[in-house]
Every structure is written in structure tokens, then in C-alpha cells.
Amino acid sequence: MTIHRVNPCKRWSDVTVFNGIAHFVEVAESDTSAGMQSQVQQIFDQAETMLQSIGSDKSRILSVTVYVTDFANFDALNEVWDSWFPEQCAPSRACVKVELADPNLLVEMAFVAAAGDDYLP
Numbered sequence: 001m002t003i004h005r006v007n008p009c010k011r012w013s014d015v016t017v018f019n020g021i022a023h024f025v026e027v028a029e030s031d032t033s034a035g036m037q038s039q040v041q042q043i044f045d046q047a048e049t050m051l052q053s054i055g056s057d058k059s060r061i062l063s064v065t066v067y068v069t070d071f072a073n074f075d076a077l078n079e080v081w082d083s084w085f086p087e088q089c090a091p092s093r094a095c096v097k098v099e100l101a102d103p104n105l106l107v108e109m110a111f112v113a114a115a116g117d118d119y120l121p
Contacts, residue, residue, distance in 0.1 A: 004121035006053060015050050017115050021062070024050050025110045032104035036073035039106050040080040047111055055116020058085060063092040065110040071097055073106055 005013035015024040026046045028039035044058075051057050068077065074095070085091075091112075100108055 020115050022054050022113045022115050027108045036076040036106050044084045055119040059089045060114040061091040063112045066095040067098045067108040
């Protein structure tokens with residue numbers, strides 16, 4: 001089976017797809033000084049673009065690992081999370097407190113999703 005990498009560079013690929021399963025990571029890119037809700041929304045907006053690039057959508061997300069820098073922001077994260085996922089489509093999720101490479105980032109998310117049924121790299 002072929003591994004398909006979307007926009008690979010030396011350190012990462014935007015999305016890596018193997019056997020119909022996609023892996024990608026998102027952080028806030030446009031306004032890293034924004035609060036948790038804004039950063040989570042940026043991540044979800046970017047995730048939708050990545051999902052579209054593989055013929056998928058947020059209802060096909062299988063799991064998300066969420067890395068947060070402060071659990072004091074957990075309620076703000078969950079508020080955006082709950083409003084973004086369609087009813088009955090929440091993926092499995094892990095949430096871990098970490099120190100991120102950029103101190104302005106409050107959250108990072110690693111997604112695993114099913115590529116679209118018609119996806120052909």
C-alpha cells in the first residue's frame with residue numbers, strides 16, 4: 001500500500017494518508033495571541049480545509065488528541081468543540097496538558113480521520 005503525503009516538506013506533511021486513514025496536526029496560525037476559543041476555531045477551520053483536500057469532512061474524524069497548555073481553558077475548548085461537531089459524530093478524544101513550542105499557542109490538535117470514499121491520491 002502506498003503512503004500519500006500532501007504538501008510534504010522536510011519536517012512534516014500537511015496530511016498523511018495510508019489505507020484510507022488520514023493523519024494531520026493543526027495549530028492556530030493567523031492570530032496566536034488570541035484566546036482559547038479563537039485558537040480552537042482557527043484549528044477547526046484549518047481542519048475542515050485539510051479534510052476537504054482528502055474528500056472527507058468532520059463527521060469522518062475518528063479521533064483527536066488535544067494538547068493544551070492550561071486546563072483552566074478546558075471549558076472554552078469544550079464550548080467550541082461541542083458546537084463544531086455534528087450531533088452523534090464526536091470522535092474519541094484524549095486531552096493532555098503540555099508545553100508547546102510556541103508560548104503563544106494554547107492548544108494543538110492531532111486528528112485521525114477516514115479519507116473520502118472516492119479519495120484517490
